[in-house]
């Protein structure tokens with residue numbers, strides 16, 4: 648069973664689970680501030696669930712690449728959309744500042 652390390656907590660989940668669902672169920676939202684209310688509910692269109700991930704996860708989908716190619720995101724940032732990402736092993740997840748969590752350099 649994979650373990651997700653986020654904000655100093657360790658959360659167990661099923662392999663193949665959608666990362667956003669796992670984080671929300673554990674009260675560790677992948678959204679910052681008002682994006683917690685104003686988001687696309689996991690359709691891969693708003694981009695506010697972007698997180699940095701270290702560990703094995705599913706490949707990016709066409710929808711995810713499309714959204715991450717659109718500002719304020721940048722495909723080169725290496726961020727992933729939690730709602731489009733399935734857990735494939737132990738992960739370390741970090742949420743960066745900004746409405747979209749786009750400030751990966753901070």
Ligand code: FES
Nearest residue numbers: 689691694696730
């Ligand atoms: S919740 Fe909108 S892109 Fe993930």
